[in-house]
Amino acid sequence: MPDNPPQPDAATLTEDVEDLKAHVRAITTQLGALAAGGPPPTSDRNDPNNTEGGEEDEGFPPFILLLDPPEYETELRALTEWVEGVLVPGYLAEASADARWCHLWPHHPVAVARLHALWLAWQELTAPETCGYTGPSTWHRDHYDPCIRELRASTGPFQGCTRGEHQVEHRLPTLVPRAWTHESAPKV
Known part of the structure; x- marks a missing residue:
């Protein structure tokens, strides 16, 4: 057995790395679909041998504040179902001066952002x-724990x-990114 095995050339290594990236993208997309409760994707885009399509991670949902209508409204409706159907009744006790909660939380962009991130993590970390x-x-x-601590502080x-009494304007800076000002937030 030789002490120094032959080293692959750079072209072979690059090809192997790209092949591994394609496999990781396909597996990631399939896991994302399974975690969301859907069937694994079967399109050619998810074929590990298909390296077309670049570095896009199609299996992950975009951050809600980066969405434009109507995608924003669709994602907010799904988030609202989770917050009002799971989070509020299961986790959030009566609000108080030390543990605030606003029933109009969809009108608070910071709350929407934090709750969306919390919901995405919940989807990933509670799927058996x-x-x-x-x-x-x-x-x-x-x-x-960190999300709710920040929201209710x-x-x-x-x-x-x-x-x-509900106040939103007190938290908004004078210049707000366009993605943070969705006028069509549902009235809760």
Whole structure:
């Protein structure tokens, strides 16, 4: 057995790396579809041998604040279903001065951003086929606790909201990125 095995040339290594990238993209897309509850994608775009399509990660949803209507409204509706159907009844006790919550949270862009990130993590870390045994614990520790702590803090996005009074403008800077000002947020 030789002490120094032959080294592959740079072209072979580059080809192998690109092949591995394509496989990782395909597996990532399939896991994303499974985590979202859908069937694994079967298009040629997800074929590990198809390297066309560049470096796009089609299996991951875009961040909500980067979406334009109507995609923003569709994503916000799905987020609202999760927040109002899972998060609020299952996790959020009565709001207080020390633990604020605004029932009009979709009108607070910072809250929408944080809750969307929390929901994306929840989808990934609570799917039995992808998260393993520690996924839910990781979600609570790394995602839920910090997110809710920030949202409900006295300096958080709901700082001016109390029972019967809702304030959004107090948190918005004078220049807001266009993606943060969606006038068609649903009235809750």
